[in-house]
Amino acid sequence: MASIAILGGGFSGSLLALKLRAAAPDLDIVLVERGAEIGKGVAYGCCDSRHLLNVPVHRMELGLDVSFIDWLRADQARLASSPGQSGGVLEDAFVPRALFGAYLHEKMNEAVSASGGRLAIVRGEAVEVEAGRLVTVRLRDGRTLQVDRVVLALGHLPPRLPTSFESPVYASPRYVADPWEKGALNGIGPDEPVVMIGSGLTMVDVALHLARQGHKGSLTALSRRGHLPQVHRGGGAWPALVLPADRSPRNLISFLRAEAARAEAAGVPWQRVADAARPVAASLWQGWTAIERALFLRHLRPWWDLHRHRMAPEAAEALAAMESSGHLRVLGGRIEALEAGPAGIELRYRPRGQKAPASLQAAHIVNCTGPNMSIGRTGEPIILSLIRQNLLKEDPLGLGLETDDCAVIDGYGWPSKWLFALGPLTRPSLWEVTAVPEIRVQVERLALRLAGTAQAASLVPRPRHALASAFADLGAGI
Numbered sequence: 001m002a003s004i005a006i007l008g009g010g011f012s013g014s015l016l017a018l019k020l021r022a023a024a025p026d027l028d029i030v031l032v033e034r035g036a037e038i039g040k041g042v043a044y045g046c047c048d049s050r051h052l053l054n055v056p057v058h059r060m061e062l063g064l065d066v067s068f069i070d071w072l073r074a075d076q077a078r079l080a081s082s083p084g085q086s087g088g089v090l091e092d093a094f095v096p097r098a099l100f101g102a103y104l105h106e107k108m109n110e111a112v113s114a115s116g117g118r119l120a121i122v123r124g125e126a127v128e129v130e131a132g133r134l135v136t137v138r139l140r141d142g143r144t145l146q147v148d149r150v151v152l153a154l155g156h157l158p159p160r161l162p163t164s165f166e167s168p169v170y171a172s173p174r175y176v177a178d179p180w181e182k183g184a185l186n187g188i189g190p191d192e193p194v195v196m197i198g199s200g201l202t203m204v205d206v207a208l209h210l211a212r213q214g215h216k217g218s219l220t221a222l223s224r225r226g227h228l229p230q231v232h233r234g235g236g237a238w239p240a241l242v243l244p245a246d247r248s249p250r251n252l253i254s255f256l257r258a259e260a261a262r263a264e265a266a267g268v269p270w271q272r273v274a275d276a277a278r279p280v281a282a283s284l285w286q287g288w289t290a291i292e293r294a295l296f297l298r299h300l301r302p303w304w305d306l307h308r309h310r311m312a313p314e315a316a317e318a319l320a321a322m323e324s325s326g327h328l329r330v331l332g333g334r335i336e337a338l339e340a341g342p343a344g345i346e347l348r349y350r351p352r353g354q355k356a357p358a359s360l361q362a363a364h365i366v367n368c369t370g371p372n373m374s375i376g377r378t379g380e381p382i383i384l385s386l387i388r389q390n391l392l393k394e395d396p397l398g399l400g401l402e403t404d405d406c407a408v409i410d411g412y413g414w415p416s417k418w419l420f421a422l423g424p425l426t427r428p429s430l431w432e433v434t435a436v437p438e439i440r441v442q443v444e445r446l447a448l449r450l451a452g453t454a455q456a457a458s459l460v461p462r463p464r465h466a467l468a469s470a471f472a473d474l475g476a477g478i
């Protein structure tokens with residue numbers, strides 16, 4: 001009987017387990033998770049009720065027996081704890097992320113109970129994978145598993161240093177390296193000044209979490225440009241994009257800007273244009289040369305990220321209230337030095353557009369720069385083990401690992417027949433594969449492929465780019 005180990009029991013790994021159970025009931029599946037809870041991962045596990053989904057409810061649907069929206073409706077307590085839907089339509093609401101985590105967790109528990117032992121959860125950290133007649137997965141505590149195939153669903157890598165230089169501050173307990181670690185923000189006193197490096201969605205989460213904990217001291221967000229994420233706005237519709245013949249990154253961004261202006265002039269929020277761009281983003285990315293991709297990352301990515309990764313209106317309102325009360329300020333500038341003193345940390349920076357340097361005093365510095373993408377700069381043992389054996393390779397732009405329709409490409413350039421990957425790690429081939437709508441498509445395709453292999457014991461080769469085209473079927477509005 002064929003068997004699969006899924007390493008990582010967050011969103012992608014859990015959804016794959018559920019889809020495999022439906023597609024190949026005879027397959028033996030082991031889900032290995034190092035964290036406390038299945039189905040939640042970083043996004044839906046480390047959050048409080050102020051942390052809202054950054055995608056409306058209807059876009060979080062997973063095609064399971066009970067839909068997310070029906071699951072929400074089935075319980076008054078869940079509805080009551082969905083602040084984003086007060087007075088509005090639940091389908092379009094931004095409900096707490098923890099609810100989505102609870103939904104998937106419940107679905108996983110049901111699937112394990114109903115599987116007759118075919119779906120098993122193993123608690124532990126996978127640290128090594130070795131290929132042989134069977135594949136051996138070694139856990140940190142010495143236990144081993146032997147399976148036919150392995151899927152890496154490890155999620156985002158922990159953040160890396162927020163500056164290009166080292167500093168002794170990074171070894172100090174006043175520095176929070178990863179705000180998603182359990183209890184990472186607990187050491188911050190209610191009156192202590194905090195500097196958050198980064199002003200994107202991670203910063204929004206940290207600021208809202210601290211405010212909820214009763215923090216009253218000053219909160220400063222510092223990023224190169226000092227921009228807050230844009231805000232979701234509902235309503236309106238925009239047709240599928242008719243892309244220009246010149247699809248270079250620069251021309252495409254100009255095209256999107258012009259489309260957005262046209263939409264606004266027609267009374268349609270520009271957000272619909274950004275949504276319409278998302279289903280085609282993966283195939284555009286694949287059509288670019290390595291140089292074009294590098295140009296996009298260097299010059300245009302900040303613009304894309306700002307418009308693509310938006311925050312829920314309720315989060316924006318809460319943040320605006322914090323700014324107008326003086327609790328939070330957002331600055332733009334480049335960090336030049338970090339020094340620890342007895343009273344805290346001095347952060348020296350050059351404000352954006354100014355020559356004179358400035359400084360900030362903080363009791364704590366929180367790294368809000370978001371996940372690390374580069375597998376070459378991670379200390380994760382499982383990744384290091386695979387790199388050592390030449391079983392995977394990093395892409396030249398440092399975005400993750402090379403894959404071909406989820407099959408991991410080895411150091412010699414061959415797609416693996418037994419090692420697969422899902423989610424943010426596969427960014428190099430798709431770019432847009434970090435959120436639920438895209439990962440769901442990816443998971444469903446991989447589940448069908450693995451279910452096919454379970455019976456036929458051989459993999460059907462897939463045309464390259466097939467996955468990117470599948471994203472286009474998602475339609476506008478994700």
Ligand SMILES: Cc1cc2nc3c(=O)[nH]c(=O)nc-3n(C[C@H](O)[C@H](O)[C@H](O)COP(=O)(O)OP(=O)(O)OC[C@H]3O[C@@H](n4cnc5c(N)ncnc54)[C@H](O)[C@@H]3O)c2cc1C
Pocket residue numbers: 007008009010011012013032033034035040041042043044052053054055097124125126127153154155156205382422423424434435436437
């Ligand atoms: C803060 C935050 C909020 C987000 N909000 C949204 C949102 O509202 N909507 C949306 O569509 N997307 C959102 N996203 C995007 C998010 O990336 C995806 O929705 C999704 O959660 C990614 O799933 P994943 O399985 O790849 O990662 P995760 O869900 O994080 O799962 C990875 C799992 O692997 C485990 N793991 C890692 N290494 C090992 C190992 N060696 N051995 C065993 N277990 C291991 C981890 O413990 C973790 O549970 C958000 C992301 C973040 C970071």
